Amino acid sequence: MQRHRQAKWDETESDGHEPLLAEKDLTRHEPSDTYLPDDLTRDGVELPSISEPELVRHYTRLSQMNYGIDSGPYPLGSCTMKYNPKFTEDIAGQPAAAVHPDRDPELAQGTLQVYHELQDYLSRIGGMSAVTLQPPAGAAGELTGILVAKAYHEHNDEGDQREEILVPASAHGTNFASAAMAGYDIVELPADDDGRVDLDALSEAVGDSTAALMLTNPNTLGLFERDIEEIATIVHDAGGLLYYDGANLNALLGRARPGDMGFDVMHFNVHKTFATPHGGGGPGAGPIGVREGLEKFLPSPQVRVDGDEYTLVEPAESIGKVHGSMGNWLVLLKTHAYISRLGDEGLVDTSAKAVLNANYLAERIDLEVPFGPFHHEFVASAGETDAADFAKAMLDNGVHPPTTKWPEIVDEALMTEPTEAESKRSLERLAAAFNAVSEADDDAIAAAPRMTAAKRIDQTTAARDPKLSWQQLSD
């Protein structure tokens, strides 16, 4: 077992933790002698005015009240919180990487070469014909992919007819939301008793109105959709496309490729699979890959190479743009660095150790894991305990808890993805954290967490009476 006492800075005057900058100093500044006439300027701004040393201490203290992968295990299911190699930051930080997006391509050949090589790497890894790097996050990749599917059906004069997207009940929430944003009706597919796509239900649901099926493989239970070839046939025979949600690609690196499984469109979550830092919520990047025949619908521009010159090209029937420029360049640069560091051997080893770790951890915890065989993640059940409470109690043991209460197919779900980067010893500590909570009594669980910077937080009040800024705190 390990314990963890998180740093907590507080001041009695601020009724809480490290005071807000605005509580340390709030200075109203009214511009004078401006170049602009008064009617084009504002009266003033009221913001914190503090010195550099104070600023550094403020943010250092806040960082100490935050848990990251470098602090300890972070087994959030479907988020792939793996170690972020440090050298990629040095590459992203070099001055030659900081160029303006409107440079003529001739003046940005280095950046465009990185784009082109990464398009190529991802095409190989996904088994896809072409890749765009423009979508700035996984969900943006989903929207892009669905817009490509829409353009394909419109190209075939079936745009009006194909108005439904099929999504398994256990899919990521973004799948439903992305398809809806693209204007589609959602048809939810139930799982079979094994936790996989129910083929009868699928056959029943597909038809002339099907635009696509969105599928995660392995799915959110960590299970490989063994019937993937049959699923592809059913969807394709009905005239629909098969979309691959790449959130769980870490499980399959080098073992199976979406393109070989019959997927037509896919997105990659490079911040998951390729270890770019999650940054407290982003930025990530969500490149998409397409099979042969769909390249012409990709966003504009695509990077091509002509001899030894990299150029920007608008695909013939491009869906247009999904980001104002070329996506999250620094994230893509780190992705390139990670992939070229690992190479084939490293990528294959990644999925091997990710799957080994999940299986070992599941073996070591005293909770029921109802579905299997799973791959990089599994969903345990907290049983009689509320999964959200279970997670709070884990926090005191120096680990970040799993994703909770989802997928709903498992009661009180604890969706757990340790990733390949945890050592055997670390997994044992993590298992001990699970087991300690599973043996704890209800009162102890209800009192947790006790060692974190904040005790249990009241979510209901926060939502009922929202205070979203320092200005609203004083309302």
Place this chain on the structure above:
Amino acid sequence: MNQTHPTRETDLSFDESDAAQAESGSPFTPHDAEDVTEMLAAIGADDVEELFDVPEPVRYDGSFGIEGRSERAVRRRLDRTLDANADVVEFLGRGHYSHYVPSVVDSLSLRSEFITSYTQYQPEVSQGFLQVLFEFQSLVTELTGMDVANCSMYDAATALGEAATLADRVRAADGSTILVPDYLRAERRAVLENYADGPGLEIREFPTANGMVDPDALESALGEDVLLVYVENPTTDGVIEEHLDEIGSILEDRETLFCLGSDLLALSLLQNPADVGADVVVGNAGVLGLPNVYGMGIGLFACREEFLRQVPGRLVGASEDADGDRTYTLTLQTREQHIRRERATSNICSNQAWVALRTAIHAAYLGPEGLTALADRCTRLPARLAAELDAIPGVSAPANDAYHFREFTAEIDGDAEAVVSELADRGFAVHRRGDDAIQVCVTETNEEHAAELLETVREVMA
């Protein structure tokens, strides 16, 4: 030479390949052979391959043809690759700007507790980042005058797209038109088109005059069918809009949202959006915190209180913990995709939180006085540079009779394409605008090269 260590034969040769010193397997998996054996024994498997439940026909042998490299080799190779980016001085803007990013921004934002964390699903252990985002929202609230700001969209273009779908949700106009100015960058419009596609919104343009809104033209373009009017201040041509009050008055009593596009530095000095009747403010917040990194940025999104429950993206709110202390948490999550699925206000999940951290640090570093002073400088520099360019025969600058922020367009006698290309050959990047105009952006990060630019333009135009 007095040789005390005689040369002996060795099988060492100099390895100049990029693959030098690459490991077998991943350098980021901690397992040794003994660990693997023990773990497999515990699981009850003989081999890791047994754990993959993948049918034979769809198995892949892992030969992508990607060569692994040592850390040093990767760095050397990417350094060399990026060196192919031409060494030019950029006078480029049009929505993407370069301001000096102080060292504290890198130093603090790269603290690993920040950068290696994710969305704050467990607020008790994530108070630090939550407070950062709360302070970011507060900063945006102050600078936009809006009641509510979220903690980021991807960029200015996607934020505009989200504003359009927000208008569709909250406004009961008869139609579904989004009215945009004719100066809107093609890239922003293209993104907007894709956000408009799902809900079936129609994008229509209204004509502007002298680079800014012509209130009469706007009024005649308006109909009962318009959900939202979008206006920029400054525009991506650098023009400071002079009719914001009139635009606000025109839209005040209509079922039409007034959406203003700006950026956090400009907002420190220019008219407060709340004072001119804006309902939604979008734009690029990354002008603070990030240099020009090929268009990666952070979308700004703020609006009036009445739209709170229709806001896209994550919101951080203050609450109390069990000890009664003030704490922070993600809130109003029932708007979001992981709860509401297809009825969510947006599909956004991963956002630009780390850039928000950088923006907040940069803004705090400058403080109210520093922000205002830098913004004021951004009004003086283009005026000065335009005046000097205008003195060059064949150049007329600025093209618009207006105040400018950071940048302006200039008309030139002759072929703009040839002029821009000639300038690039001589080490300066400027925008080409059509056949006979260029656009030049000047801030504190390139003003020391302004004299050279002027001299070069003089030579090229001669």
